[in-house]
Amino acid sequence: MSRRFAAVDLGASSGRVMLADLSDGLRLTEAHRFPNGPVRVAGRLYWDILGLYREILTGLRNAGPVSSIGVDSWAVDYGLLDESGALLGNPVHYRDDRTRGVAEHVAETAGAATLYETSGLQVLPFNTIYQLLADRLDGAATMLLIPDLIGYWLTGELGAEVTNASTTGLLDVRTRSWASPLIKQLGLPAGLFPPLRQPGEAVGGLRRDVAAEIGWSAPVRSVASHDTASAVAAVPATGPAFAYVSCGTWSLAGVELPGPVLTPESRAANFTNEAGIDGTVRYLRNVMGLWLLQECLRAWPGADLGDLLATAASERPFAAVVNPDEPGFLPPGDMPARIAAECRRTGQKPPATPAAFVRCVLESLALGHRLAVRQAMELSGRDVEVVHLVGGGSRNELLCRLTADACGLPVVAGPAEATTFGNVLVQARSAGLVADLAEMRSLIAASQPLRRYEPSGDAHAWDEAAARIS
Numbered sequence: 149m150s151r152r153f154a155a156v157d158l159g160a161s162s163g164r165v166m167l168a169d170l171s172d173g174l175r176l177t178e179a180h181r182f183p184n185g186p187v188r189v190a191g192r193l194y195w196d197i198l199g200l201y202r203e204i205l206t207g208l209r210n211a212g213p214v215s216s217i218g219v220d221s222w223a224v225d226y227g228l229l230d231e232s233g234a235l236l237g238n239p240v241h242y243r244d245d246r247t248r249g250v251a252e253h254v255a256e257t258a259g260a261a262t263l264y265e266t267s268g269l270q271v272l273p274f275n276t277i278y279q280l281l282a283d284r285l286d287g288a289a290t291m292l293l294i295p296d297l298i299g300y301w302l303t304g305e306l307g308a309e310v311t312n313a314s315t316t317g318l319l320d321v322r323t324r325s326w327a328s329p330l331i332k333q334l335g336l337p338a339g340l341f342p343p344l345r346q347p348g349e350a351v352g353g354l355r356r357d358v359a360a361e362i363g364w365s366a367p368v369r370s371v372a373s374h375d376t377a378s379a380v381a382a383v384p385a386t387g388p389a390f391a392y393v394s395c396g397t398w399s400l401a402g403v404e405l406p407g408p409v410l411t412p413e414s415r416a417a418n419f420t421n422e423a424g425i426d427g428t429v430r431y432l433r434n435v436m437g438l439w440l441l442q443e444c445l446r447a448w449p450g451a452d453l454g455d456l457l458a459t460a461a462s463e464r465p466f467a468a469v470v471n472p473d474e475p476g477f478l479p480p481g482d483m484p485a486r487i488a489a490e491c492r493r494t495g496q497k498p499p500a501t502p503a504a505f506v507r508c509v510l511e512s513l514a515l516g517h518r519l520a521v522r523q524a525m526e527l528s529g530r531d532v533e534v535v536h537l538v539g540g541g542s543r544n545e546l547l548c549r550l551t552a553d554a555c556g557l558p559v560v561a562g563p564a565e566a567t568t569f570g571n572v573l574v575q576a577r578s579a580g581l582v583a584d585l586a587e588m589r590s591l592i593a594a595s596q597p598l599r600r601y602e603p604s605g606d607a608h609a610w611d612e613a614a615a616r617i618s
């Protein structure tokens with residue numbers, strides 16, 4: 149058996165097929181990277197799922213033969229299949245507005261407290277539960293979350309991987325099985341939800357036509373298919389006293405716990421209890437993340453991220469900050485205009501240059517990280533000595549430094565490809581090459597370049613800025 153594994157990792161801003169080699173330490177190479185993002189068609193926002201699938205096949209062809217393949221992606225979104233297994237319609241993007249008002253309606257009918265006690269999930273307008281209730285389900289036989297849909301196309305096998313299923317709002321957080329009474333109460337067909345799979349379980353062999361197309365064959369293995377679950381599995385923590393910020397299109401900030409926190413205070417703070425590998429719970433809140441910066445860059449054709457970050461580093465601190473989680477920032481659109489409007493609404497002078505906008509975005513995000521980490525600590529009672537910042541955001545030195553200063557805690561940045569590491573290490577564990585979660589983490593800590601940022605700066609100024617947006 150070779151010690152090579154392929155990870156298909158679909159992020160909201162880019163997808164990649166990565167090749168990991170464990171024959172001598174842990175080496176990662178990129179077989180293929182491709183852009184991803186929303187496509188608006190006739191007023192509705194979609195993913196280009198077939199385009200993504202084609203890129204995945206290109207990536208697998210480039211990667212060459214491996215021991216196994218794992219697939220992860222962003223959470224909550226899905227494809228519906230008919231009885232024959234054909235895709236019914238194109239998967240809708242979670243930033244589409246078709247779920248407007250649905251969460252409020254479900255909270256009224258099913259009871260917000262009951263929903264939280266059942267699923268432990270934070271209320272986000274795009275949770276699968278709300279999307280399904282806004283969708284036309286006639287003719288639908290099966291609902292497959294995105295990695296499960298890709299897995300089905302690769303192997304012909306149906307299933308629902310549990311870490312991602314925990315983001316639907318329809319999984320019982322205590323038993324980690326589908327919440328059948330809730331599904332029934334909402335009038336959703338129970339048959340839509342396929343049997344659950346655990347990370348590490350076999351999915352199946354590649355279909356013969358797929359193997360012919362990429363030129364080789366290998367089994368697909370279930371991994372922690374929610375990208376955030378894989379990323380947190382790969383946090384290079386050396387003890388339990390850590391918080392994490394998985395920072396890409398979203399910032400997912402919180403702590404890892406042995407069980408859920410389902411208190412009224414936790415619900416009021418909109419904290420989520422997502423399923424991690426080996427029974428762990430990701431206790432976190434979504435912070436709007438680098439989406440804010442991505443959408444600013446889209447509004448400034450020709451702008452260079454590296455140049456902007458260099459200039460932003462010497463911009464005046466705290467000139468303007470916004471609450472990064474303003475619901476108005478969620479859909480695609482002119483982000484600088486929305487940020488400027490939010491500054492005006494809160495009595496602050498809007499930034500005047502792109503670099504000043506970038507400074508405003510990064511300070512605002514750092515404040516979002518601080519609030520989520522502090523609340524996670526308070527609500528869970530978990531001690532935190534260090535914040536691990538993983539994902540593409542770990543390449544942003546200014547953001548890492550601001551996060552350390554805002555939290556008043558050291559930040560250890562990296563790896564940027566944490567999700568891929570989590571994906572391949574679960575496969576390597578199934579192959580008997582790694583023992584457990586602790587060994588996965590120490591392997592990453594020992595083999596990957598990490599950067600440590602000690603908190604510095606004016607703690608009082610951060611308190612003042614935090615008060616401005618609370």
Ligand code: ADP
Pocket residue numbers: 158159160161162395396397398438439441442453539540541543544545564
């Ligand atoms: P996702 O998985 O959600 O698609 P990633 O984890 O790939 O997101 O992170 C993408 C983000 O990482 C980009 O939007 C960008 O802000 C940031 N990023 C990537 N590379 C760099 C870099 N070299 N310098 C600064 N920021 C970077």
Ligand code: LRH
Pocket residue numbers: 159160221222223224242374375376397398400434
């Ligand atoms: C990050 C992520 C996050 C979800 C969001 C939809 O990519 O999976 O954990 O909340 O996408």
